[in-house]
Amino acid sequence: MEITDVTRAIAAATSVAASLGLPADDAIVLHNSNKLALRLTPCDVFARVAPVGQEVAQFEVELAQRLTEVGCPMCPLEPRADPRVYTCDGFAVTLWTYYEPVAPHVSPVGYAKALEQLHAGMRNVDVPSPRVTDRITEAEEVVADPDRSPELADADRVFLSGRLAGLRHAIEERGAVEQLLHGEPHPDNVLSTRIGPLFIDLETCCRGPVEFDLAHVPEAVCEHYPNVDQGLLDECRQLVLAMVTAWRWELGDQFPNGRRFGEEFLRALRGGPPWPTLDTLNKRLSGL
DSSP, X not given: OOHHHHHHHHHHHHHHHHHTTOOEEEEEEEEESSSEEEEEEETTEEEEEEETTSOOHHHHHHXXXXXXXXXXXXXXXXXXXXXXXXXXXXXXXXXXXXXXXXXXXXXXXXXXXXXXXXXXXXXXOOOOOOBHHHHHHHHHHHHHOTTTSTTSOHHHHHHHHHHHHHHHHXXXXXXXXXXXXXXXXXXXXXXXXXXXXXXXXXTXXXXXXXHHHXXXXXXXXXXXXXXXXXXXXXXXXXXXXXXXXXXXXSTTOOSTTXXXXXXXXXXXXXXXXXXXXXHHHHHHHHTO
């Protein structure tokens, strides 16, 4: 979010918390992109804020409740507030339990076990959700429309469009078993807590092969996840790179240094295998 929107979003979140009797004298920004993640203090609440209409917060709240009930390693909603979406000044606010991080990163073994447990629980939850192919279509629409991606060069537009279409066909041809997925279980969406790894951000849940989720995690995590189809995983890694590339070139994308990421991801796609993982590229671009 732009700084003016961040200020308003913080005010909306603190206002909602105060109206519920949760003291929120201060807000610490934990993450800022198209959505804002905040730690409200002294009540210690994790708040997620997005402009109304640019989120699927109600879906996320309802799904989080159901996944928590079946024992999935999910960050639960804030128990001192009603489990719903609150609106204030044009923002949708959801309130979650805040967990103090116990380590900078989740171990690959713990990460893999938590993701496997999440997938097992998701197989027991029947909710209407888009398919991975629907998300591919969204990316294709961004690439195909110069008004939505005006700075994407024509040659890159043709290349990216072809890659998205080809990967869609290749993955569908495999006929892999599909199930409910997290959609983006990358390291920024898994917390290291005293009770173990917990996933956050269910906004991009979709149905597809588990390899699509695995395409978002570090290589070391995949090594500890059972029964991975390596060929399908390679195709899904390419697909995730292509989709993220499309988002970074979209007009109005608010990901920090998004254009630089879009250029690097295009180079990675043109470079061919072995396909780098998202965290590898993110670390390279962040200078870590």
